[in-house]
Amino acid sequence: DIQMTQSPSTLSASVGDRVTITCRASQTISRRLAWYQQEPGKAPKLLISGDSTLESGVPSRFSGSGSGTEFTLTISSLQPDDFATYYCQQYSSYPFTFGPGTKVDIK
Amino acid sequence: EVRLLESGGGLVQPGGSLRLSCAASGLTFTNYAMSWVRQAPGEGLEWVSTITAHSDSTWYADSVKGRFTISRDNSKNTLYLQMSNLRVGDTALYYCAKHFCNGAGCDRFDYWGQGTQVTVSS
Numbered sequence: 001d002i003q004m005t006q007s008p009s010t011l012s013a014s015v016g017d018r019v020t021i022t023c024r025a026s027q028t029i030s031r032r033l034a035w036y037q038q039e040p041g042k043a044p045k046l047l048i049s050g051d052s053t054l055e056s057g058v059p060s061r062f063s064g065s066g067s068g069t070e071f072t073l074t075i076s077s078l079q080p081d082d083f084a085t086y087y088c089q090q091y092s093s094y095p096f097t098f099g100p101g102t103k104v105d106i107k
Numbered sequence: 108e109v110r111l112l113e114s115g116g117g118l119v120q121p122g123g124s125l126r127l128s129c130a131a132s133g134l135t136f137t138n139y140a141m142s143w144v145r146q147a148p149g150e151g152l153e154w155v156s157t158i159t160a161h162s163d164s165t166w167y168a169d170s171v172k173g174r175f176t177i178s179r180d181n182s183k184n185t186l187y188l189q190m191s192n193l194r195v196g197d198t199a200l201y202y203c204a205k206h207f208c209n210g211a212g213c214d215r216f217d218y219w220g221q222g223t224q225v226t227v228s229s
Binding site: 032034036038042043044045046049050055087089091094095096097098099100101 | 142144151152153154157166168169202207214215216217219220221222
């Protein structure tokens, strides 16, 4: 099985900050990675996938990069709606696996 | 608008059974693979099972293999998860999720339901 790790596990930041979250896969997954945002009490929401494709309606301050085993999610200027938990997920092979999550909270 | 509505959760004793349902609307259900993903209280996301659009193939997490069965009724636009021999560790919010599918296949989850709570406790 492909193991996914994320760093940091928690990130304290302020509105307007540039934020970067790293996701690593235990083996190469090409670009078969998705990023999800989960606000408290809500279902996950797909943000970015594949070759850094932004889902419809996702603000352009979100961007993704990487391939192989190392990936990053960047929020260029953190907004109040962005305080949430972010998960990466590989869809290269079953079992699909998620990273443990990165909680972005208010500094 | 795609909508996924889960139901069937509840409180069950260890060793018991439960069947979850996910009613889909706003999409051509027969075009998409579907999955169940769960989230234990205060924990992260765990993929549980996937079924292809016409039930040709299914996959299961090792943690549920042999105890859970995924199925779908395309005439009713409904996905199911039959859970048996439930354990305390199966306690979680269970989400139904639709796969993004194109000519290259099906992969990430582009729509999610709001989840149904399953609690396994004596």
